[in-house]
Amino acid sequence: MTPEAPIGMFDSGVGGLTVLHAVMVRLPHEDVVYVGDTGRFPYGPRTRDELVGYARELTAVLVERGAKVVVVACNSATAAALPTLQRECPVPVLGVVTPEARAAVQATRNRRVGVLATEATVASGRYVDAIHDLDAGVEVVQVACPGLAEAIQGGEPYSERTLELAQATCAPLREAGVDTVVLGCTHYPLIRHMLQRELGADVQTIAAAEELAGEVAATLARKGWERDRGHRGGCAFVATGDPEAFREEGTRFLQLPIGAVEHLDVTG
Numbered sequence: 001m002t003p004e005a006p007i008g009m010f011d012s013g014v015g016g017l018t019v020l021h022a023v024m025v026r027l028p029h030e031d032v033v034y035v036g037d038t039g040r041f042p043y044g045p046r047t048r049d050e051l052v053g054y055a056r057e058l059t060a061v062l063v064e065r066g067a068k069v070v071v072v073a074c075n076s077a078t079a080a081a082l083p084t085l086q087r088e089c090p091v092p093v094l095g096v097v098t099p100e101a102r103a104a105v106q107a108t109r110n111r112r113v114g115v116l117a118t119e120a121t122v123a124s125g126r127y128v129d130a131i132h133d134l135d136a137g138v139e140v141v142q143v144a145c146p147g148l149a150e151a152i153q154g155g156e157p158y159s160e161r162t163l164e165l166a167q168a169t170c171a172p173l174r175e176a177g178v179d180t181v182v183l184g185c186t187h188y189p190l191i192r193h194m195l196q197r198e199l200g201a202d203v204q205t206i207a208a209a210e211e212l213a214g215e216v217a218a219t220l221a222r223k224g225w226e227r228d229r230g231h232r233g234g235c236a237f238v239a240t241g242d243p244e245a246f247r248e249e250g251t252r253f254l255q256l257p258i259g260a261v262e263h264l265d266v267t268g
């Protein structure tokens with residue numbers, strides 16, 4: 001594997017750009033190819049089989065484009081497909097669940113951890129398993145948030161509708177007395193302050209982006225696949241939906257300008 005190869009990354013749409021942002025901060029010398037499956041967003045209501053199919057297809061695209069590692073910057077896709085991708089893919093595949101689970105287990109003091117995620121992620125039970133692999137004594141309270149990612153992405157992230165959904169999803173976690181909450185969906189960090197207000201200031205929130213960026217950095221360093229630090233990394237953006245919509249919505253998530261966006265046809 002040549003260190004000059006890019007990092008490949010995919011998500012159900014623009015949410016994974018929060019992960020890309022963290023990778024760009026942590027590894028400014030690396031090139032990245034990012035595929036946003038905006039044509040099939042949202043992943044949350046999809047079945048496991050559908051998500052495995054999409055994840056396989058997008059991973060193959062990234063491998064074909066020379067990725068040295070594939071980052072699944074989407075909680076729903078990671079929860080449904082990570083082991084399958086890891087078994088089949090010729091390069092390492094990293095996902096969001098394990099790094100966040102580790103951070104949550106390290107952070108909790110009362111050993112009660114909440115997980116906010118999509119229906120698909122909650123149904124998979126992957127967070128519960130990942131947390132219990134590290135500490136079987138931690139109580140995990142999962143809450144599915146149907147519609148929350150769509151509300152955040154829909155142009156009005158700080159609307160009354162988003163606030164109502166945030167209040168409804170945080171209430172059971174407050175009742176359960178968790179002291180640490182995993183924001184188990186790429187979109188939720190965008191309303192971190194709103195969620196924090198509902199959860200209470202003494203609850204720690206854990207997001208995927210920084211944790212996963214650290215995992216990518218460690219993987220490349222240990223394998224000796226880091227690009228030389230004098231290089232300024234660039235990003236190539238690919239969307240399965242409308243490229244212009246990706247650019248507009250994506251800029252808010254990446255918090256950086258997005259240049260050209262290539263369109264990719266997918267199977268359906």
Ligand code: DGL
Pocket residue numbers: 011012013015016041042043044045073074075076077118121149184185186187
């Ligand atoms: N990237 C997706 C996730 O983290 C966003 C939500 C969705 O596509 O439903 O689960």
